[in-house]
Amino acid sequence: MTARVLILGGRGRIGSSIAQDIATHTQANITITSRNVAAATAVSQRIGSQVDILILDLADTEAINQAIASADLVIHSAGPFHYRDASVLKSCIEQGVNYLDVSDHPSFTRKVLAYKSAAEEAGITAIVNTGIFPGISNSMVREGVEQFDQAERIHLSYLVSGSGGAGVTVMRTTFLGLQKPFDAWINGKWQEVKPYSDRETIEFPDPYRRSHVYWFNMPEAFTLPEAFPTVKTVMTKFGSKPDFYNHLTWIAAHWFPKPLMQQHNAIEFLAHVSHAMTDVTNRFSGIGVVIRSEVNGIKQGKQASYCSTLMHENTAIAAGCGTGSLAQFLLERKLKKPGVWTVEQALSTDLFHQALKQRHLKLHQQWL
Structure with a gap:
């Protein structure tokens, strides 16, 4: 069956960059959420037939839970994360769905990491801070x-x-x-x-x-x-x-x-x-x-x-590469690590180099 990816906040510049990366490197069906029909439709049309839209408000808990239930992977890109709690991850744990986010604030990171044992028991892989920096x-x-x-x-x-x-x-x-x-x-x-x-x-x-x-x-x-x-x-x-x-x-x-x-x-x-x-x-x-x-x-x-x-040359696209590569490895089952992890804990250096090569990103290294 074709994998199903739900991107919360997917019509934003970072969320749409993640959708583009996943569409480029996988065959997944991607659903992006937004409260703005016109903006979400424009993103869907730009990326192509792999992308559907879902008009959704993050405050609507029941609708969020229903959307998560129909996904194989949820990507949370609806910042700023200073204002968010771990409810999306909690729903993913309850429904056995893998989770990624592009969070970038310590307070949110601590909230999510607190669910490590619950995620491990549920057998889901959850990875936080997956964009460009952190990521x-x-x-x-x-x-x-x-x-x-x-x-x-x-x-x-x-x-x-x-x-x-x-x-x-x-x-x-x-x-x-x-x-x-x-x-x-x-x-x-x-x-x-x-x-x-x-x-x-x-x-x-x-x-x-x-x-x-x-x-x-x-x-x-x-x-x-x-x-x-x-x-x-x-x-x-x-x-x-x-x-x-x-x-x-x-x-x-x-x-x-x-x-x-x-x-x-x-x-x-x-x-x-x-x-x-x-x-x-x-x-x-x-x-x-x-x-x-x-x-x-x-x-x-x-x-x-x-x-x-x-x-x-584009920070938002680079963030899409960071999260998109992790999504790709999860969907391909090259990455499976039940629990809640940061990128440095979850992703091996070999897979990291593979992601860079596939996306034509060059890492310049030197001893000083």
Whole structure:
């Protein structure tokens, strides 16, 4: 029988990129959900006959449960995940359906990981944080850690040009991530850091070159130390191109009154204004992404550093590759791991390299 994939939030730019990737690499029947008939229809027509639409509101629990019951795999891409609970995963567990999501906020990740035992007992594979960062970035780290006898330090740097080709939801996520300090694993202990602090200059490949990144609250900040217990420091930093977006974000993080940044209306205003600005600057900045993963540790008794970088001209499409490849492996039964896992725990490096090759993505690796 042909596999059935349900993508919640599938008409958005990331959700539709996931649908496109799955349609390209599998024969699955794909259903995308939306509250907007015209937008969902446009996505379906663009991708082709493999895609159907389902008009659905995530607040309608009964309709969600019915949709999940008819699927073999559910992909949750309806962010921002700051506002979501684990109800979709709970329904998948109850109905024996595999689950992926593109979540990118630690609070949601913790909610979902709490269902690990329940998912294992139900025999379903659930993988969180499966997009580009987190997602592909986690697999880059795993590949780096495997080069060492003992990995000790991980430094992840993400740089996005303009809007990254994503919608206003990604802008919401950025500003929601500035609301409060977070804990980072530094020198073997948890330390509080401020979002968008500690500006650092990173040498990325052309065309990004010397660019700036800042501390940002990501799930990797706590999932990587758990996955790789010898590691004493995990740094997760993010930046934008052109650089003046970094300055504007820094101002929002450090100058705006904290009560203001806690208000839904303020976040909505900032997100829409920012998206309107990037619609203009995308024309010369592009919408690409570059990820740099540097792992330090002990190899053959000596200190060493291993660096890998990956670039894509469209951030949203890259996220689709990350989630789509995991969907492909689940549907092909190349990946089966009952429980709830992060990407670095679930995906082997061999499968990761297979996914990159199939999608013509190039990983640049070097010893420093």
